Amino acid sequence: MTSASLGLGTYRIHSLALSDAVIRAAADPTSAWIDTAPNYLNGQAQSLLAPALAQHRIPDSTKIGFLTDRAARDAVLDGTLTTGAAERGHCLSSPYVHWQCSRNRTELGRDHLDLVFAHNSEQTDGDPYEALRDAFTALEAEAAAGALSTYGVATWDGFDTGTLNVPALHRLATEVAGTEHHHLRAIQLPVSLVTATAFTRPWTKEARSPRPPTSDGRSTPQHPCSAGNFPTWPPPNSPHSSTPASPSPRHASSPRPPAQE
Template sequence: MSAQLAAGTYRCRDVSKSVAAAVGAGVTWIDTAPNYDSGAAEAALRQVLDTCPQVRVSTKVGFVPDSDRRVARDEGILRYGHAQGHCLTRPYISWQLTRSSVRLGRIPDLVFVHNPEHGRTNRTDLSRTLTETFEELEGAADAGRIGGYGVATWAGLSSGMFTVPGLTELAETVGGPHHHFRAVQFPVSLLHLAVVADALDGHGALAEAQEAGLEVFASAPLGGGELLGAMTEELVRVIDSEASPAQAALLVALSAPGVSRVLLSASTPAHWADARGALARGSLPPDRLRKVVDVLGT
């Protein structure tokens, strides 16, 4: 199995405790964002990151934490009178990168553009925004302020607002052949099987990312916990009769072609031990994944 588990922090009730459990289980990548845990997630990671230099970290730019909005307005980074729940202007990105590095206590290995499709229906406007965003992030990478960057999306790829080849082409246009565009992040799970079905047929976002040499961070592999209550005995048997329900759900994301890391927001050592058990079971063969797609549809 080439995919690995990574610690997500989106739904963590206690980020420090959850991430400590993840690192204790051998996880070496943590994904966060400035707006997670009401704006406290990045700072909550610092102690773990300070004591575990081998652990890598990714954060995001885009959503403006409530706790930062007033400061950003007072400093002239955000304009008063505008809804600024999400912002991808170059001044805001630069400002947020500095704050994230201070909170994390280190330079982030990756910075994801967080749901760039948010609030946008015009592809031309989105393309212009992404161009300016990539320009700012390329400059930050050249200056050593970040290790690289990517795009984290919930629906931008599935809705056709942008494509993996389009993002790669943009990065090459902005940053040249040695650009710093490294990864994409999007949902891969039993609730998002279309992307898996496409990958099994050699096309779609997963196949395109693999062809471009991008890392893929699979988000929401358990559907935000929703899948755990939907894992019937029959479904578990279709996937892996010897797996636990959580392991069976995770195996689908871990086995999807092209996935590099699966983001899991598990909170206890027991949960991480169960997740590690999914890794130990090895990848599901393509014919098993196809059967899952046939049973559940896309």
């Protein structure tokens, strides 16, 4: 899989600037990458990207998980989503994952997806790993059908809270695929001076760290300036902090990101 040195995020980019941003990203097609999702820009990001992507063949990643109101209505009408899941606005069930992957291909104007992230599994009702099992099952089937190359897990604080860890994700993908030669290849998580999990955790199997699941896996840090709210600044225990540290993995006053990230 291509190893990008710079990626274009499309969560909060202005829609009128999108085409120009793709052209700039395509200036070095050997290292560029575009990251999007079906719920970005109020559900318009993928369709707005399609014309520019048709002219510039650079790799992209998209997601499954969060639903726009329109996608939820369409999925319910197609019988792939329950009314309850539609009301929650988030789903990782196998039927929905297949449905959204097909919709992603249509909206992006591509018959093959480079990378699909299971989006914020910590938002699901119940056990995130069971939700991911359903998602991985569908994504492995999509890969077997030649409809996608690889898949991954995108999370805001799943590693910070201990909800997720890479060895467990690797084991889950192996169980689903029936082999260690699965298609789980990437994780995406925020990184900044105050959200530094990608750099501060030990890179060992024993640690709950963002270690790539295989030797050719990729870790994709995303800068949270355009993808959610900053945690509290200054951080707890810093020389400039007047707030005592919280014993929890995430500081109590740190705002959670908007649900659509």
